[in-house]
Each structure stands twice: as structure tokens, then as C-alpha cells.
Amino acid sequence: MQLKKIILCGFKSFADKTELEFGEGVTIIVGPNGCGKSNIVDAVKWVLGEQSAKSLRGGQMMDVIFNGSNSRKSQGYAEVTLVFANTQGLLNMDTDEVTVARKLYRSGESQYLLNNQPCRLKDIRELFMDTGIGADAYSIIEQGKVEILLQASKEDRRAIFEEAAGISKYKARKREALRKLDRTEQNVLRITDIMGELEKRLRSIRYQAGKARNYQKYSAKLKELRLNQFLAEYYKRQSSEQAQRQQYDQLQDELLGVTTAYEQTQARLSWLDDQINQCEKEIRRLENQLLQCTSQIGNQEDRVELGRRRCEELSEQLEKSGQQLDEFRQQQQALQAADAADRQQIERTQEELLEKQQQLDQLQNARQQRALQLSEYRAQLEDEKSGLIDIVRRTAQIHNEINAQDLRRTNLSGQKDRLHGRRGEIRAEMQQLLSIRTQATDKLDKIKVLLEESKEQLEARREQSAQLAEQRRCCGEDLSAAKEYxxxxxxxxxxxxxxxxxxxxxxxxxxxxxxGKQEDTDHFYYIKGIVAQLLEAEVKYAAVAAAALADRAQHLVAAHSQAVLEDSENLEQLRGRVQIICLDQLPRFSDGYDFSQHPEVQAKLIDLVHYPADCERLAWHLLGKTILVDTIDAALRLAQVAPPGYRWVSLEGDLLEADGTLHLGPQTAAAGLISRKSELRQLQDSIAEAHERIQELKNQDQQYANQINHLEKNLQELRTAIYEANTQQIETRSQREQVDQNIERLKREEPLIVTEIDTIEQQIQEALKLQASSQQSLDDLQSVNDRRQAEIDRLEETIAEQERQDLAMLDQITEVKVSLGQIQQQQTALRERLDHTRCQLQQCRHNLQMLEADLQNGQMSFEAAQQSIEQAQAKITALFQQRQEHQQLGQKLREDLDQRQTEKQQMTGRARELSEQKELLQEQVHQVQMQLNENHLRCENLIQRVREELDLDLVEAFAGYQHEETDWEAVGEEIEALKQKIERLGNINLDAIAEQEELEERAQNLHQQLSDLTEAKRQLELLISKINRESEILFQQNFEAIRLNFGDLFRKLFGGGRADIILEDPDNLLECGIEIIARPPGKQLQSLSLLSGGEKTLTAVALLMAIFQSKPSPFCLLDEVDAALDEANIERFTLVVQEFLKDSQFVLITHSRRTMAVADVIYGITMQEQGVSKKVSVRFAGEEEHLETGAAVA
Structure with missing residues (x-):
């Protein structure tokens, strides 16, 4: 694999598309400083993923886009493309050529491309991983970064060796595996915590689900029995309704006949009412028309009077307009005469103005001639002054030279004195440094002791924190239990x-x-509630009070009996029978018997209940003679000896009435009303206590948390103290090493100061000679200065005389200009007055036209007013005739109205008789209807009650009902027994069954997830262990190879010496730092920072080539790394580079001719156009040379 080409477009100083092709061997890039050579290095780093704008020598990433020049506009984007040959398949791509590109737009959008397809930066980094290519890899050494390569931290230096060893991918895989392992361990802890909470919840929910299933079984049986009761009652109601329906139909037929006759009579009455209303309406309409006629007659008479007044006003207005017309005609004649006079005056002033202008032109021409002569004198004067200024400037320059030499002697003397002082300071500083070194050694011993003590305290705090965490966990369990309770x-x-x-x-x-009372407080306002709502007892006595009250617990309590009687209509509409106790009817109660002599008596029941003050009579009436005893047997015995009239109730709820009746067995549902209310009150107290307990546990938990936080702060403080102590230890060691370096530096500095003092003495003598020569030149200039000053005085007197004559002529010109201005001002005033006269004349003509039009309009208005008066008089005559006709028609309508009213009185008597007969039948129908409604309402209530209690439709259930005789008393007892069982179940959570199934399923899933996570954790730990083993083997092999290569190449480059690479902790190959040792020939082993610039460069080159020899990179880019080398070392450097050409390409940016001599291709970068880089390339191939030029955009 090799780098074939780099294409730049809009990147920094390369604004237009620029291509640089790279073949095998060495490619050299040369050019003057500032022409853009290093921008090529920045472009390679940028396209390989460099994210730091500072590393690219910019303030922000947008600085890489061409920002324009004096002759070019800025670019909208930057793009760099690298083209690699991949014939050997080193890159994991299926193509023989791989293209990597990066684009950045001014909008901030950035894009990476791999073979012209968008990709991620991660994809590009993974593609070049372990190849030695990258933005921070060892294949790119920038200008000024040689020293950074050697002085990097020991840990940062590892990255170069890891890249060379090919374990970067392993490290990346290990980091990813460690992240997955951390997430897996966190998930295991989280699932373990969740399972612990889930198990607690399951134990509770299983118990609740069992109760819920029992509740469902009892409820189903209870629902079945209650439904049978309701069906029997509904059957009874339906049978009664059929008989009532037959009676209702018979009465309805009789009512229909009477209703028909009544309606016919009402229809006739209605017709008569309509006729009477129409007559009355017509009469009112005629009366309104009569009023309108009278009103219109009055309006027309007013109109006639108004027209007459209008005629008189118009006549006066016409007379006034005629007078104004004569006045405006006289004013017009006067203005025309004034206009003619002003025009004659303007013509006379124009002739005077032309005469004064000619006189002004003559004076100004004469003054211009004198000004030309004065300018010549002034030019001669300026020439003389310029010569004088040059003499003064030269004189000042010589004075400055003399002063400079004097100052130089003073500075040199001061510098010599300072050097003598520095010799003394060096000796004092040497003594001080030796003292500081002793103090640093003592401080290191103290820090060591402090570290040991801090670590012991840290361990003790950790144990204390673990104990508090366990106590907080127990508190948390108690808090969860309290919340569940x-x-x-x-x-x-x-x-x-x-x-x-x-x-x-x-x-x-x-x-x-x-x-009804809850929905409307005014409805049943006299009811205070039921007995069970008004009387309260503690929970332990609630069942006893309920047994004593029995069915009276549901009795209603009314304040006044009279209100009950007045509301009988509403009470009759109730769906069931009620019992009402009226407080105003209750007698006063008194009891004087003393039961303290009977030990079986617990108390009077009245003393165990609570009641409002206005219900005291009620309480004494119901419970005043009810005695609480231990057992019913004791009650039977006491009834024989106590006065008559007392009732006895046992603690078990058995009741002995005053007449000897016994109430035994379980209580009815109504008896639970008082117990329910008492339990609600007790529950409120219990909930409040639970709240307090929870708050107490929360406070305790917060205290534990605060203590733990306090301990954590202490732990953090101890860790910080340990960290600071370690930091101080490192700083102190560094300080001691710095002191040692300063001592060596001072030993070398003193001989240099002695030599420098001798040099300063020679420079002082040279300054004295130069000062004497400058004094002679100063005397010669002074004589030339005197001659020029005399000539300047003569010219200044001549110029002053010429200026006095010019001022006299200027006064004459000013006088002419003043006269000219006065004439012009007079002429302007005349023109303004003429314009004003013409405006007045125009306004006068306009007023004449307006008055003539007003006269014509006034005449027309006068004629129209007279015509309006005549029309109004004609209309008044017609209105008098219309009013007489309306009066006659009204008389006839009143006679018809009297006849209709007589017939209406007769029909009203007949309708009254039929109405009484109809009301009698309606009352009978209503009675039957009420019975039907009551029966129907009871059925509806029964249906509604079934729907509320059983959630069933009674009508649908009744569809297939077959009535049978049943022992309903036994059924009632069975129902009560089921209710008691349900009551004893207490709180029921019906959702517990579904929740139990859900929690069981969730617990099973969590067990499976925990098993999967445990297996995943084991696999990840095996993977990390495998990666560590393989990484150690690879790193060990490559490190040893690089170490040997580094030693050989160092000796070759330096012509001797020794260099080595050492692991700080050989037992920790994958994490320890790496130290570089270098000893040039003839020198002692020393720190890399003390090497000279050339020695650092050769050492860095040796290290780089050692890595290349072990793990060759496809190409190497070096930016002026030879800048610090002399000719001999450059020769060694180029020889080493040539040795590696068989494995790698080399691209070198240099100014050295010796380095250029080894080039296969040379690219010259120039900047002929300001801000724009140009490429010039030369390729060497035998005897042929090829030269090509191109332009690139900056």
C-alpha cells in the first residue's frame, strides 16, 4: 500500500483544485517561508480525522476554508482527498484503490467519504488502525513536534509503541469489552435488587390473593341467594300490577267522553275569544290611525310656518351678497394699479446691478496678478527653509549619534557592573540551592509518613461507612413494612x-x-340522620351498642314532629317503610338505681357512647336503661332483682329485653352500622400513627444518609489529602531534580560571564572613537546654517510688503460686493411684493365668482321654499277628511264587540260544569295511577338495587323464572352467615390475584435474565483475559525489536554513543510508562531535555526509524525535521531515510539542499499571487526532467 495522490480544494491557501502525486521513493516539498508548505501536512491530518483547530494552526475549524485574498473571494467549502493504492489488500477494502475524503462547509456541515460514499469518522479510524497511519500516528512528524515526541509523558509515549506493535485494535476491543462488562455488572446488581424487592412483594401478595379467592367464592354464593330473594319479590310486584292495570283502563274510558264534551265547549270559547280580540285590536288600530292623522296635521302646519321664515331669511341674504359684490370689484381695480408700478421699479434696479458687477470683476483680476507674484516669493522662502531644516535634521542626527555612543558606553558600563553582580549572585544562589535540596529531602520523608497515616484513617472510615450502610438497609426494610401496613x-x-x-x-x-338530603340540603331538612350516625362508641363497645340498638340503629331522627307531618307527601313517595324518632316528642329520663353493688355489671351503656348535645334525650331514650354485663346468664339473674324496665346486653352481644325477650346469635347487617363508623374513626387514628411511624423511619433513614454522606465527605477529604500528598511528593521530587539541574547550570554559567566582561571593555573603547568623529561633523554644519538664515530674513520682508498691498485691494473689493448685495436685496423685496399683489388679485377674482354663484343659489332656494308651503297646505285638507272616516268605522266595531262578550258568558258556565265532572274522574284515575306508579317504582327500585348490589339485570334474569315456595327465613340466615364470613376477611385486594400471576411471571423472567447476564459476564471476562494475553505477546515481541533497532540506528546516526528504551514496570506490560535514554558519544548519560536541538532531532529520527523497521508505515511525512541539523548530520539522516525506501514512501518538507539531493520528485510551492499557493513539480528519471505548473486556491 502507498499514498498515490492528495487533492486539495479550498483548503487554507489552496483554493482551486490542486493535485500532488506521490510515487515510490522520496518526495520533497520546498518553498519560501509562508508559501503554504505546511498546509499540506495539515490537510493530511485533517482528512485523517484531526478534530483540534489549534493543532491545525487555527482558532476554529472554519479557518481551514479559504478566506479570500485581495483579488479573490472566499470559498464556500474546503475538501481534501487522499488516494491510496491497495493492491496488497492491507486496507480492509475489496478495491485496488481506496479514496478517503473530508468536506467542510461554511454552514458548519461536515462530511467524510470513503470511496466517494458517506461514512463515519469511526470507519476511517478503524480502516487505518494498526497501519501506522493516523492524525496522531508516528508516520506524521510536524514542524516543531520533534521535541514534543521525545518529551511527551511516559504514558502518552506508549500510544506510539502500541500503534507500532499492532495492539490498537486489541486495546479498542478491550475498552469496549470493559464497558460491556461494567454495564453487565450494573445490570446484575440492579436485577438482584429488583428480585429482592420482588420476593418481599410476592410473600405479601400471595396471602392477599388467597383472601381474594375466598372473597370471590363467598361473594358468588351470596349473589346467588340474594338474586333468588329479589326474583320472588319481583314476581309478587308484577302480579299486583296486572289487577291495577284493568281498573285503570275502565276509568280512562269514562274520562274520555267527558273530556271530549269539555274540549268542544272550550273550542267555542276559544273562537269567541279570538273574535273579541280581533275587534279590540281593530278598534285600537283605528284609534292609532286617528292619533297619527292629528299628529300629521300638526306637522304640516309647522312645515308651513317654517317655510315662511325661510323665505324671509333668504331675502335678507340676497341683499347682503349684492353689497359685497360691489366692494370686491373696487378692490380689484386698486390691485391692478399697484402691480404696474412694481414692474417699473424692478427694471431700474436691474440696470444698477449690471454696473456694480463690472467694477467687481476688474478689481478681482488685479488681485489675482498680485497673488501670483507673492506665490513666487513664498516658494523661494520654502526652498531656503527646507535647506535649513535638512541642516537641522543632520545636526540632530549627529547629536543623536553622539548621545547614542554616550548611552552605549553607559549601558556597557552598567552591563559590566551587572555581570560582576551576577557572579556574586551565582555564588549566593548556589548556596541557596544546596539548602533547598536539603529541605526537599526532609519534606519527602515527612510526606511518606503522612501518606501512611492517611491510608490507615481511610481504611477505618470505610469500615464505619459499611456499618452505617447496613443499618440504613435495615431501616429501609422497616420503612417498607410500615408503608405496606x-x-x-x-x-x-x-x-x-x-x-x-x-x-x-x-x-x-x-x-x-x-x-335526597345529600343531593339537596333543603329536601328533608328536618332529618338529622339515623341513630347509627348520631351515636358513636369506641370500637370495643361498638358491637355491644349495635346489639342493644338492634333495628333502631336505622331509625331516622327528626328535630320536629310538625315538620314530619307537613312533609307527608314526600314521605308517601318513599320506596320503603321508615321509622322516625322525633326529638321534641321524647320524654325526659331519670334513673336513680345504683348498680355498683352488682360486680357482674360493667357499666351503663349510655356512659359508653358519645352523642351531640342536642341528641342527649335520644341517647337516654334508647340506651338509658340498657346495662352492660359480663354474660347473658348474669343478665338473667340481675333481671330478677333489679327494678323493672331495664334491658341487659352482654359483652358477646346477646340482649335481654325488659319484657324477657332474648336476642341471641349473629347480628344482622344493620347492626354493623355503628361498628363500621367506629372502625372508620379508629382507622383514622391508626393511619395517623402509621404516618408518624413512617415519618420517624424516614427521619432515621435521613440521619443514616447524612452520616454516610458525612463519612463520604471525610473519605473524599482523605482521598484528596492522599492525592495532594502524592502530588506534593511528585512535585518535591521534581523540585529536587530541578535544583540539581540549576546547580549544574550555574557551574557552566560563571566562565561565560568572565569572557563577556572582557568583550564589553573592547566595545567601550570603540564607542569613544566614534563620538569624537561625530563632533567634528557637527561644527561644519553650523557655518552652512548661518548663511541660509540671512537669505530667509530678506525674503520674509519682501513677502510682508506684498501682503499689505493685497489687503488694501481686498477692502475695495469688499465695498463693491456690499453695494452689489444691497441692490440685489432691494430687487428681491420688489419681486416678493409683486408676487404678493398678484396673489391678492387672484383671490379677489375668485371671491367675485363665489358671490355671483351664491346669489344664483339663494334665488333658487327662495322659490323652492314657496313651493313647499303650497304642498303642505294641500296635505292638511286631505288629512282632515281621512280622520272623519276612521271615527265612523270605530263606532260600528264597538257594537259587534258587545254581542260577542254576551255569548262568551253563557259558554263559560257550561265549561265549568264539565270541568268539575272531569276533575272527579281524573282524581280517580290519578289514585289508580299512583298505585301503578308506586308498584312500578318499587319494581324499578328493585331492578336498580339488583344492579347496584349484584351488577345484574333483574328483567333478563326474570325472563326464565319459575315461582316456587321457599323457606326465605332460612335463606336470610344463610345470607347473614356469608356476610359475616366476608366481614371477617377484612381488607380485600381483588387485584392481588392478577398481580400475583404477573409477579410470578416477572420473577421467572428476572431469574432467566440473571442467568443470561452471569453467563455474559463470564464470557466477557474470558474475552478480556484473552485480549490481554495476546496484547502482551505482541507488545513484548515488537518492543524488543524496536529497542534493538533504536540502539543500532542511534549509533549509526551519532557515530557512536548509546540509547535504550526501558519499561518502568516490566510486570505490567500493558499499562506501564516507557522511558527513553540517550547518551551521544563523548557525553555522560543525561535527560533528553538537556540535548541540543540537533541531538533531539537525530534521537527522534532514530526512534521513528526504529519503529518503521519493526512496523513499516506505508508512508512517512516529515515537516522540516532536519532544520536543526548541520551538514554532517543531514548526510547521516538522508542515508538512513534511503535505507527504508524499500518498505515506505517518504514525503519531506525541507529547506536543506543536501536533503533535496536525495529526492525522486520535488514539488515547489510558491505564492506569486498574494494569498494563493502555486505548485511547481520536478520529476527526476534518468536524463529526463519534466516540469509542470498549476494554480491552487488559498
């Missing part, structure tokens, strides 16, 4: 709140009243 409480609270909101367990009629 709170979630269960909230679910239970939501369930009970939903039941409370739906009034679950409340009878239909009671529910209807409570819902």
Missing part, C-alpha cells in the same frame, strides 16, 4: 368509606331520604 389500613378505610357513602346495610326508604 399503612397501605392495608388505607384500603380498609376506603372500603368502609365506600360502604358508608353508599349507605350499605340501610333500608331502601331510609337510604332514599338520606340520599
Amino acid at each position: 399503612r397501605s392495608g389500613l388505607l384500603s380498609r378505610q376506603q372500603l368502609l368509606a365506600d360502604l358508608e357513602a353508599k349507605l350499605e346495610g340501610v333500608d331502601v326508604g331510609v337510604r332514599q331520604i338520606l340520599q
Whole structure:
């Protein structure tokens, strides 16, 4: 593979398309400084992917686009193309020729092309990886970068050797594998954490799912039994509706006959009403027309009077206009006379103006002649002054030379004194440096001790941080458990709140009243609620209070009995029967029996409940004589000895009534109303406690987090301290090495100062001789200066006399100009007055025309006003006749109206009789309709209740129903038992079943993912291990080869000496730094920074060629690397280059003739046009020479 061609277009100083072809051997590029040679190196780096504008000697990337010159416009884009021969297939492409290009537009768009196809920069870098070609590869050494190559850090220097060893691809693959391994390990940790959380959730959700399945089973059975109850009740309602429907149809037929007769009577009444309305309407219309006629007569009379006044005004106006017309005609005659007089005066002033202008022209011509003579005198004076200035300038120059020599002697003396002072400073500085070196050694010992102590503290802090992290993890588990407990409480609270909101367990009629009150506060305003809502008890006594109240828990409580009676209409529309306790009807209660003598008595139940102040009578009425005892047996015994009228309830909820009735067994659904409300209150307290517990755990977790953060800060501070100590250690070592270098430098500097003092003494003597010679020249110039000054004085007197005469003539010219200006001003005033007179004359003529037109218009208006008066008088006569006709027609319409009203009174009596008969039948129909509606409403309520409770359509379920006799009391008991079972289940999460299945599936997937990630991690670790082994082998082999080659080439270039390449840590081949050692012949082993410029260049060339010998690059581009070499070293350099021509091409940018002598092709770069580079090439082939020229755009 070799570089065949580079094509530049619009790149820096190459604005037009420029091609440089490269064959085998050495290609030399030459040209003067600043002509654009190094732009070719920048172009190669740029197309290979260089991203730093600074590296390309620019401020920003747009600087690579040709920015224009004095004769050319700027380019819109830059493009560079490299063409490689790939016949050996070194590049991973299927073509014999590979083209790599890069474009950059001023819009900021950038594009890479590979064989004219768009690609990524990554593709180009991978293509040339391990070939030695690249923007930062060892195949391109730029101007001034030789020293950087040697003084690069030990780690940065590795990149060159890795590229030469061919392990760049391995390093890239390893970095990618390490990134994948890091992501895999993170994924493993994340999935492990997720699985731990998932297992906790699964344990909880399995229990909830079991409860949910039991709930579904009980609910299904309960739904079936409730549906049978509802179907039986619906069957009963449907049977009752059929009988009511027959009675309704019979009453409707009777009502229809009466309604028909009534409607006919109403139709006649309606017709009469229409006729009466029409008559009244027509009468009102005639009355309105009469009013309009009267109004129009008044308007026309006003119009006649207005016309008369208008005629009088027009007559006066015509008389005034005639007088104004006579005045304007007189004014016109006066203005015409003034115009003629002004024109005669303007003609006289024009003759005076011409006479003064001739006099002014004569005076100005005479003054111009005198000015020419004065200019000649002034020119002679300027010549003399210029000669005098030259003498003064030469005199000043000589003075400056004398002063310069004097200053030079002073400076040389000061410099000599400073050199003597420097000798003293060197000796003092030497003593100071020796002291600093001792201090640096002591400081290194202290830093070593500090590092050991800091590392011990760091390890202790790490252990403490791990302990806190474990404590925080336990706190996190407690927090999760507390949140789960709170979630269960909230679910239970939501369930009970939903039941409370739906009034679950409340009878239909009671529910209807409570819902109506919620929807409209004015509806059932007298109802305070039900007993269960007004009386509260603690949870442990709620079941006892519910047992004691029994069905009375659902009784409604009203404030006033009178309001209940007044609202009987709404109460009759209820879908169920209700019981209402009126507070104003309750008697006062008193109880004086003392139960403290009976140990079986727990308390009076009234003392265990809470109630509003206005419900005290209610509470005493319901529970005032209810006693809580241990067991029902104790109740039976106490009932025998206590006063009559007391009720007894046991802790188990069994009730003994005052009449001896026992209530045993499970309670009804209604009994749970108080328990539900009490439990809701208790749940609120429990949720608040859970909130507090969660907040406490969060605070504790935050404390752990703060402690961990504090420890992390301490750890970071310790790491920072260790880092700073290491930095100080490195800096101190570097400082000590710098001190050693300064000591050596001072030892070399003192002999040089002695030699320089002797040289300064010689220069002081030379300055004294030059100062004496300059003084003699100064005396000769002074005599010439005196002669010229006398001639200047004579010319100045002559010029002054001529200027006085010129001023006198200038005064005469000014007087003539003043007279001329006065005449011109007088003439301008006359012309302005003439223009003003003409304007007034024109305005007067215009006013005459306007007055004549106004007179004509006034005469026409007068005639029109008289005609309007005549028309108004005719219209008044017609309106009087029309008003008389309207009065006659109105009288006839009033007679017809009286007849219609008499007939209407008769028909109204007949309609009243039919209406009473109709209302009686409608009342009967309404009664039957109410019964039907009530029955239908009960059916609808039943359907709605089934839909709400069972989520079923009762009508569809009834379609196939067959009625059978059933023991509904047993069914009710079974329903109550199922409700008790559901109640005991507590909080139910129906989503737990689906969630359990989802979590089980997710857990299985996570187990599989963890297994896959573990296997992937193992494979990546094997891959990294394999890459490391192969990289170490390759690097070891190539490093040893380069090391041997470097030593041989160094001796060949220097004619002796020794050079070596050493690994800092041979046990860590892939990461350790690389040190370069060089000792030219006759010198001690020393740092690379102390080598001379030529020695650095030869060392860099030796290293570069050693790498080439081990891993040849297809081409090598060297930019003025021979600039620091003398003739002999250039000869050695070119010989070494020629030895490598069989493996690589060489492109050299140089100014050296010896280097040019080895060229196969020479390209000359010139800049004949400012800012534009041109190419001149010479190819050597035997006796033939070929010369071609071309232009390129900068």
C-alpha cells in the first residue's frame, strides 16, 4: 500500500483544485517561508480525522476554508482527498484503490467519504488502525513536534509503541469489552435488587390473593341467594300490577267522553275569544290611525310656518351678497394699479446691478496678478527653509549619534557592573540551592509518613461507612413494612368509606331520604340522620351498642314532629317503610338505681357512647336503661332483682329485653352500622400513627444518609489529602531534580560571564572613537546654517510688503460686493411684493365668482321654499277628511264587540260544569295511577338495587323464572352467615390475584435474565483475559525489536554513543510508562531535555526509524525535521531515510539542499499571487526532467 495522490480544494491557501502525486521513493516539498508548505501536512491530518483547530494552526475549524485574498473571494467549502493504492489488500477494502475524503462547509456541515460514499469518522479510524497511519500516528512528524515526541509523558509515549506493535485494535476491543462488562455488572446488581424487592412483594401478595379467592367464592354464593330473594319479590310486584292495570283502563274510558264534551265547549270559547280580540285590536288600530292623522296635521302646519321664515331669511341674504359684490370689484381695480408700478421699479434696479458687477470683476483680476507674484516669493522662502531644516535634521542626527555612543558606553558600563553582580549572585544562589535540596529531602520523608497515616484513617472510615450502610438497609426494610401496613389500613378505610357513602346495610326508604338530603340540603331538612350516625362508641363497645340498638340503629331522627307531618307527601313517595324518632316528642329520663353493688355489671351503656348535645334525650331514650354485663346468664339473674324496665346486653352481644325477650346469635347487617363508623374513626387514628411511624423511619433513614454522606465527605477529604500528598511528593521530587539541574547550570554559567566582561571593555573603547568623529561633523554644519538664515530674513520682508498691498485691494473689493448685495436685496423685496399683489388679485377674482354663484343659489332656494308651503297646505285638507272616516268605522266595531262578550258568558258556565265532572274522574284515575306508579317504582327500585348490589339485570334474569315456595327465613340466615364470613376477611385486594400471576411471571423472567447476564459476564471476562494475553505477546515481541533497532540506528546516526528504551514496570506490560535514554558519544548519560536541538532531532529520527523497521508505515511525512541539523548530520539522516525506501514512501518538507539531493520528485510551492499557493513539480528519471505548473486556491 502507498499514498498515490492528495487533492486539495479550498483548503487554507489552496483554493482551486490542486493535485500532488506521490510515487515510490522520496518526495520533497520546498518553498519560501509562508508559501503554504505546511498546509499540506495539515490537510493530511485533517482528512485523517484531526478534530483540534489549534493543532491545525487555527482558532476554529472554519479557518481551514479559504478566506479570500485581495483579488479573490472566499470559498464556500474546503475538501481534501487522499488516494491510496491497495493492491496488497492491507486496507480492509475489496478495491485496488481506496479514496478517503473530508468536506467542510461554511454552514458548519461536515462530511467524510470513503470511496466517494458517506461514512463515519469511526470507519476511517478503524480502516487505518494498526497501519501506522493516523492524525496522531508516528508516520506524521510536524514542524516543531520533534521535541514534543521525545518529551511527551511516559504514558502518552506508549500510544506510539502500541500503534507500532499492532495492539490498537486489541486495546479498542478491550475498552469496549470493559464497558460491556461494567454495564453487565450494573445490570446484575440492579436485577438482584429488583428480585429482592420482588420476593418481599410476592410473600405479601400471595396471602392477599388467597383472601381474594375466598372473597370471590363467598361473594358468588351470596349473589346467588340474594338474586333468588329479589326474583320472588319481583314476581309478587308484577302480579299486583296486572289487577291495577284493568281498573285503570275502565276509568280512562269514562274520562274520555267527558273530556271530549269539555274540549268542544272550550273550542267555542276559544273562537269567541279570538273574535273579541280581533275587534279590540281593530278598534285600537283605528284609534292609532286617528292619533297619527292629528299628529300629521300638526306637522304640516309647522312645515308651513317654517317655510315662511325661510323665505324671509333668504331675502335678507340676497341683499347682503349684492353689497359685497360691489366692494370686491373696487378692490380689484386698486390691485391692478399697484402691480404696474412694481414692474417699473424692478427694471431700474436691474440696470444698477449690471454696473456694480463690472467694477467687481476688474478689481478681482488685479488681485489675482498680485497673488501670483507673492506665490513666487513664498516658494523661494520654502526652498531656503527646507535647506535649513535638512541642516537641522543632520545636526540632530549627529547629536543623536553622539548621545547614542554616550548611552552605549553607559549601558556597557552598567552591563559590566551587572555581570560582576551576577557572579556574586551565582555564588549566593548556589548556596541557596544546596539548602533547598536539603529541605526537599526532609519534606519527602515527612510526606511518606503522612501518606501512611492517611491510608490507615481511610481504611477505618470505610469500615464505619459499611456499618452505617447496613443499618440504613435495615431501616429501609422497616420503612417498607410500615408503608405496606399503612397501605392495608388505607384500603380498609376506603372500603368502609365506600360502604358508608353508599349507605350499605340501610333500608331502601331510609337510604332514599338520606340520599335526597345529600343531593339537596333543603329536601328533608328536618332529618338529622339515623341513630347509627348520631351515636358513636369506641370500637370495643361498638358491637355491644349495635346489639342493644338492634333495628333502631336505622331509625331516622327528626328535630320536629310538625315538620314530619307537613312533609307527608314526600314521605308517601318513599320506596320503603321508615321509622322516625322525633326529638321534641321524647320524654325526659331519670334513673336513680345504683348498680355498683352488682360486680357482674360493667357499666351503663349510655356512659359508653358519645352523642351531640342536642341528641342527649335520644341517647337516654334508647340506651338509658340498657346495662352492660359480663354474660347473658348474669343478665338473667340481675333481671330478677333489679327494678323493672331495664334491658341487659352482654359483652358477646346477646340482649335481654325488659319484657324477657332474648336476642341471641349473629347480628344482622344493620347492626354493623355503628361498628363500621367506629372502625372508620379508629382507622383514622391508626393511619395517623402509621404516618408518624413512617415519618420517624424516614427521619432515621435521613440521619443514616447524612452520616454516610458525612463519612463520604471525610473519605473524599482523605482521598484528596492522599492525592495532594502524592502530588506534593511528585512535585518535591521534581523540585529536587530541578535544583540539581540549576546547580549544574550555574557551574557552566560563571566562565561565560568572565569572557563577556572582557568583550564589553573592547566595545567601550570603540564607542569613544566614534563620538569624537561625530563632533567634528557637527561644527561644519553650523557655518552652512548661518548663511541660509540671512537669505530667509530678506525674503520674509519682501513677502510682508506684498501682503499689505493685497489687503488694501481686498477692502475695495469688499465695498463693491456690499453695494452689489444691497441692490440685489432691494430687487428681491420688489419681486416678493409683486408676487404678493398678484396673489391678492387672484383671490379677489375668485371671491367675485363665489358671490355671483351664491346669489344664483339663494334665488333658487327662495322659490323652492314657496313651493313647499303650497304642498303642505294641500296635505292638511286631505288629512282632515281621512280622520272623519276612521271615527265612523270605530263606532260600528264597538257594537259587534258587545254581542260577542254576551255569548262568551253563557259558554263559560257550561265549561265549568264539565270541568268539575272531569276533575272527579281524573282524581280517580290519578289514585289508580299512583298505585301503578308506586308498584312500578318499587319494581324499578328493585331492578336498580339488583344492579347496584349484584351488577345484574333483574328483567333478563326474570325472563326464565319459575315461582316456587321457599323457606326465605332460612335463606336470610344463610345470607347473614356469608356476610359475616366476608366481614371477617377484612381488607380485600381483588387485584392481588392478577398481580400475583404477573409477579410470578416477572420473577421467572428476572431469574432467566440473571442467568443470561452471569453467563455474559463470564464470557466477557474470558474475552478480556484473552485480549490481554495476546496484547502482551505482541507488545513484548515488537518492543524488543524496536529497542534493538533504536540502539543500532542511534549509533549509526551519532557515530557512536548509546540509547535504550526501558519499561518502568516490566510486570505490567500493558499499562506501564516507557522511558527513553540517550547518551551521544563523548557525553555522560543525561535527560533528553538537556540535548541540543540537533541531538533531539537525530534521537527522534532514530526512534521513528526504529519503529518503521519493526512496523513499516506505508508512508512517512516529515515537516522540516532536519532544520536543526548541520551538514554532517543531514548526510547521516538522508542515508538512513534511503535505507527504508524499500518498505515506505517518504514525503519531506525541507529547506536543506543536501536533503533535496536525495529526492525522486520535488514539488515547489510558491505564492506569486498574494494569498494563493502555486505548485511547481520536478520529476527526476534518468536524463529526463519534466516540469509542470498549476494554480491552487488559498
